[in-house]
Amino acid sequence: MKFLHTADWHIGKIVNEFSMLEDQIHVLHQLVDKIKELEVDALIMAGDLYDRAIPPKEAVVLATELFNRLIKEAGIPVLVIAGNHDSNERLEYGSELLASSDLFIEGTVKESVRKVTIKGVNFYLLPFADHVTIRHVLENEEIRDLQDAVREQVKTIINEMDTDEVNVLIAHGYVVNGGKDSLEESESERPLSIGTAEYVDVDVFEAFDYVALGHLHKAQKVKYDKVRYSGSPLKYSKSEVNHKKQHLLVDLEKDRLRVDFIETEPLRNMKTMRGHFKDIMQGESDDYVFFELEDTHYVMDAMNQLRRRYPYAMGLEYVAQKETEQAGTIDKQRAIEKKNMVELFEEFYSEYKDTPLDDERRAVVNGIWEDVQKEEDI
Numbered sequence: 504m505k506f507l508h509t510a511d512w513h514i515g516k517i518v519n520e521f522s523m524l525e526d527q528i529h530v531l532h533q534l535v536d537k538i539k540e541l542e543v544d545a546l547i548m549a550g551d552l553y554d555r556a557i558p559p560k561e562a563v564v565l566a567t568e569l570f571n572r573l574i575k576e577a578g579i580p581v582l583v584i585a586g587n588h589d590s591n592e593r594l595e596y597g598s599e600l601l602a603s604s605d606l607f608i609e610g611t612v613k614e615s616v617r618k619v620t621i622k623g624v625n626f627y628l629l630p631f632a633d634h635v636t637i638r639h640v641l642e643n644e645e646i647r648d649l650q651d652a653v654r655e656q657v658k659t660i661i662n663e664m665d666t667d668e669v670n671v672l673i674a675h676g677y678v679v680n681g682g683k684d685s686l687e688e689s690e691s692e693r694p695l696s697i698g699t700a701e702y703v704d705v706d707v708f709e710a711f712d713y714v715a716l717g718h719l720h721k722a723q724k725v726k727y728d729k730v731r732y733s734g735s736p737l738k739y740s741k742s743e744v745n746h747k748k749q750h751l752l753v754d755l756e757k758d759r760l761r762v763d764f765i766e767t768e769p770l771r772n773m774k775t776m777r778g779h780f781k782d783i784m785q786g787e788s789d790d791y792v793f794f795e796l797e798d799t800h801y802v803m804d805a806m807n808q809l810r811r812r813y814p815y816a817m818g819l820e821y822v823a824q825k826e827t828e829q830a831g832t833i834d835k836q837r838a839i840e841k842k843n844m845v846e847l848f849e850e851f852y853s854e855y856k857d858t859p860l861d862d863e864r865r866a867v868v869n870g871i872w873e874d875v876q877k878e879e880d881i
């Protein structure tokens with residue numbers, strides 16, 4: 504079985520006021536062209552098909568075109584799950600009927616995880632949902648966070664799974680090796696939950712032969728070769744400029760895994776440019792550019808001037824100023840750390856009252872401070 508693992512298409516995404524649609528049309532149609540040349544048995548889209556719960560109509564048109572081409576022209580089944588950016592219910596529209604046309608879209612969480620078998624390989628489709636929703640669906644009050652929830656969902660799969668067969672899980676979220684530090688994140692991934700742990704330990708997925716993950720925009724594996732993020736097909740934030748975007752071609756049999764990387768050419772690259780304004784204005788580019796100006800003084804109307812030579816200028820930062828500001832803050836912080844409480848109070852008093860602290864008052868403050876310290880010692 505050979506399948507293509509992709510994720511995080513985020514169709515309809517807007518980055519710093521630039522619509523990515525043209526770029527997505529370019530790169531995703533190119534991907535379908537490549538798939539037609541490769542011998543592939545299925546395509547996986549592991550969540551965040553769209554960027555928003557209600558995608559713009561152009562985004563829906565593109566998704567439809569791509570699915571049509573994959574199924575009718577390339578002749579392969581397509582497996583899609585909802586990510587945290589998708590609307591679970593909307594994504595699932597017509598899903599039961601589409602399944603008979605080889606388009607498998609799993610949007611909402613159900614009591615049992617949907618299984619699709621293609622050429623003898625079982626694919627389990629686990630759409631993204633928060634732990635409260637999963638707790639409700641599974642009627643399990645012991646579920647306290649996302650890790651509990653996903654563990655319970657995986658249990659229901661494993662109970663019915665034949666481990667002699669090849670089993671693939673498709674999921675969306677943070678899967679970690681020990682802690683979240685094991686992952687390389689990007690700015691364009693939205694947090695999954697506020698207040699509770701949002702990550703799932705990789706060992707929850709031990710029983711599967713391959714785990715096709717979505718959510719992180721940088722391609723990476725998690726602890727094992729068989730647990731992978733494909734990453735997004737395009738750079739979607741400044742933090743992604745150094746990523747190498749790719750799609751994973753997975754060749755899988757029982758106890759044998761080979762992963763190859765399929766590359767597509769973007770319409771425009773996304774990059775950062777650092778330097779002085781006057782030097783940068785000597786060049787030009789049709790890429791998406793984030794500028795890091797080293798000038799110490801603000802340049803009048805800089806962005807508009809830059810856009811004459813860089814029509815896709817995305818952002819502008821004065822790095823030299825930022826660095827001096829940061830250095831200034833650090834110096835101040837260090838100076839504060841060196842002072843004792845009475846000195847700090849003296850500063851506060853003179854700033855607030857606009858007059859220095861006299862000896863009599865200093866004695867009072869000293870006395871209070873000594874009492875406080877005594878109490879703390881007890």
Ligand SMILES: [Mn+2]
Nearest residue numbers: 551586587718
């Ligand atoms: Mn996501």
